[in-house]
Amino acid sequence: MDSEAKQILDKLKARKYDPVYVLQGEETYYIDLISNYIEANVLSESEKSFNQVVVYGKDVTVSAILTHARRFPMMAERQVVIVKEAQEILDLQREGGAKMLLSYLQQPVPSTVLVFCHKYKTFDKRKELGKKLDQLTVCATFKKPKDERLGEFIVEHAKSRGYKVDADAIQVLAEYVGNDLSRLANEIDKVAINSKPETPITAELVMAHVGISKEYNVFELQKAMVHKDFNKVAKITTYFENHIKRNPAIPMVAFLYSFFSKVLVAHASADKSESGIAAAIKINRYFAGDYITAIRNFPLHKVLESITLLKQADLKLKGVDSASVSEGMLFKELVLRIMI
Incomplete structure (x- = not known):
């Protein structure tokens, strides 16, 4: 697992929360992994009804997001605000929206956990907001993994599901899917559903369940x-x-x-x-x-x-x-x- 993602998840699992998370970069797998964990685990089911908001960047402005963030929780210790596809917030690219967000980051509401899922790209570090993210938020940037790290990811993901993977299966998955970790995880899960934990995942199983002809590929x-x-x-x-x-x-x-x-x-x-x-x-x-x-x-x-x-x-x-x-x-x- 990416070391930065692991560090954030370990802290979240210990129920140590920060006011603002900025998850950005080309590799969306870890952005989804962390934001999904926050969405599922920070609040109890009874607390989520009044205290958890999930919005999408194309549908909101910075002002609307901050209105949610500045609310106080109802009958709960904290509230959660998750902004998915944050790269599509139009006024975030404008000076007014960026200044508004920067002002909030300098004095965030401590009872709010605000999460920005900024996929496929990163904030511009030449601009003031981009320069300040590292010091004012938990800002994690995820890059596409190098090819030599794919085998490690495949083994680790399969192990987390209770499976072992043969070397040939690792090669087929790495070559066929490439370094799209979300798709790679989905393909491993697909094979795992059709396998028994005591049976190692083989190249034959991978080919049978991810749409590759066993003999002609x-x-x-x-x-x-x-x-x-x-x-x-x-x-x-x-x-x-x-x-x-x-x-x-x-x-x-x-x-x-x-x-x-x-x-x-x-x-x-x-x-x-x-x-x-x-x-x-x-x-x-x-x-x-x-x-x-x-x-x-x-x-x-x-x-x-x-x-x-x-x-x-x-x-x-x-x-x-x-x-x-x-x-x-x-x-x-x-x-x-x-x-x-």
């Missing part, structure tokens, strides 16, 4: 290419050619381009051990084995050639110098040229 294609399994590569690319609408070529080319770019970096690494390769290409050590095999089966000149072929194919698929060949056939020919 880009992960299996990559693995077959890495191991120079020509029969399997031919089988998978033929399937893709016949089902191209379900398996569009452009995302698969991007996937393979990313893979071979990392293989190129791995070739340049002085340390060719699992830990050395993982550090060089900034991936979790779980995934290093395929890259070590790829280095062995794809010499440096072949990796460079493959990257060039992938770039050319990407342009053709996007309409640049494209011939009359079909999308499926173009992709199939591309893969076979990389293999030989």
Whole structure:
């Protein structure tokens, strides 16, 4: 878990509340995690009716938010005001709204817990309000995680649900979903619902429940290419050619381009051990084995050639110098040229 998110949640669980929280940044998972915890746990169910307000940025002004915040709680120790999608508060970007909020932050009502969920972006630190947030509020900025941290998140989230995850399943989830933690958590939960806690989550389970064909998918294609399994590569690319609408070529080319770019970096690494390769290409050590095999089966000149072929194919698929060949056939020919 993000260290800043953990620190905030630990304090909340100890029932130590601050007057104002500003949760901002590209990674919305932790913004939702913290705001949902506050919404569910700060007040009892009986207290929420009169003392908890949830509003959305596009529907309110700074003045309306502060009117809620300045109220005193009714038959409760405190009240909670949560502003979701706070990045859409129009007058917050204007000098008047920013000054109004800054004035409140300098003297917040101690019995109010005011939460701003400012998603996808951050407050401008060149402006006075942005400069003062760190000293006047609990201000947490969440960035998209690096690829090498995804395995850690997957293991941790699955563990919190009572499950273990196989290394292959971690790779499939990380590669298929990417660094969208909210979606990643949802996919893990989806698999967990259809599994038993005593049974580890495997790649097969992930593929079965997140909409990936078990046998015909880009992960299996990559693995077959890495191991120079020509029969399997031919089988998978033929399937893709016949089902191209379900398996569009452009995302698969991007996937393979990313893979071979990392293989190129791995070739340049002085340390060719699992830990050395993982550090060089900034991936979790779980995934290093395929890259070590790829280095062995794809010499440096072949990796460079493959990257060039992938770039050319990407342009053709996007309409640049494209011939009359079909999308499926173009992709199939591309893969076979990389293999030989």
